[in-house]
Amino acid sequence: MQIGQVSKRLQGLSIYMVGIMGSGKSTVGKPLARLLNYTFIDTDKVIEEVTNSKIAEIFRDHGESYFRQLEQEVLKEVSQRHSLVIATGGGIVTSIENWGVMRQGIIIWLDLSPSIIKMRLRMDAIERPLITETNLETRLQELMKNRRPLYAEADLHILPANDSPEKVAQQIIEALPGIIKTPL
Numbered sequence: 251m252q253i254g255q256v257s258k259r260l261q262g263l264s265i266y267m268v269g270i271m272g273s274g275k276s277t278v279g280k281p282l283a284r285l286l287n288y289t290f291i292d293t294d295k296v297i298e299e300v301t302n303s304k305i306a307e308i309f310r311d312h313g314e315s316y317f318r319q320l321e322q323e324v325l326k327e328v329s330q331r332h333s334l335v336i337a338t339g340g341g342i343v344t345s346i347e348n349w350g351v352m353r354q355g356i357i358i359w360l361d362l363s364p365s366i367i368k369m370r371l372r373m374d375a376i377e378r379p380l381i382t383e384t385n386l387e388t389r390l391q392e393l394m395k396n397r398r399p400l401y402a403e404a405d406l407h408i409l410p411a412n413d414s415p416e417k418v419a420q421q422i423i424e425a426l427p428g429i430i431k432t433p434l
């Protein structure tokens with residue numbers, strides 16, 4: 251099915267990208283939005299803009315639960331709009347209320363292999379408060395164990411090819427018709 255047809259069949263339903271830190275939600279979300287003629291939004295970036303602080307600073311100065319509250323408010327706000335590709339934060343799946351919001355659209359799980367995730371996180375300059383250079387191995391394992399059953403509740407399970415973000419976006423578009431319920 252051509253991209254234009256996939257986009258049409260989505261009928262403006264927003265797409266929520268979920269997955270562990272480093273799985274590529276923010277990076278792949280951009281070309282995906284472009285291909286679908288959707289607008290791209292990153293909840294982590296919106297939080298940084300509205301608070302004028304880095305995520306790591308929010309965790310350090312106010313704690314994780316404060317960050318989760320902000321994250322939920324931002325999610326509810328963006329869910330009012332249509333035709334969005336939303337890169338969520340890796341922990342958005344830990345709140346049942348967030349699932350209620352995301353279920354208004356299509357939830358896509360980027361399930362990248364831990365070895366590639368580790369490599370990408372080591373090379374990435376963005377500070378992630380829940381994962382550091384020293385605890386990367388154990389923390390990632392722990393987060394994966396706790397969260398995999400949550401990510402698995404997504405509408406679409408994507409095992410991203412070890413390829414460019416554009417190719418992964420293409421892979422998602424090819425998989426979408428299989429789960430879109432709107433009539434042809």
Ligand SMILES: Nc1ncnc2c1ncn2[C@@H]1O[C@H](COP(=O)(O)OP(=O)(O)OP(=O)(O)O)[C@@H](O)[C@H]1O
Binds near residue numbers: 414416
């Ligand atoms: N397909 C890809 N090919 C090469 N590098 C990639 C690809 N996807 C993501 N990356 C790189 O991996 C790192 C993590 O990606 P990204 O920030 O998009 O992950 P994320 O899922 O949004 O993580 P977080 O939950 O922390 O926001 C970045 O440095 C990014 O450039």
Ligand SMILES: O=C(O)C1=C[C@@H](O)[C@@H](O)[C@H](O)C1
Binds near residue numbers: 270379
């Ligand atoms: O997995 C997580 O809990 C997080 C992922 C990032 O996207 C940020 O939302 C933050 O660093 C927390």
Ligand SMILES: [Mg+2]
Binds near residue numbers: 275277294
């Ligand atoms: Mg991100």
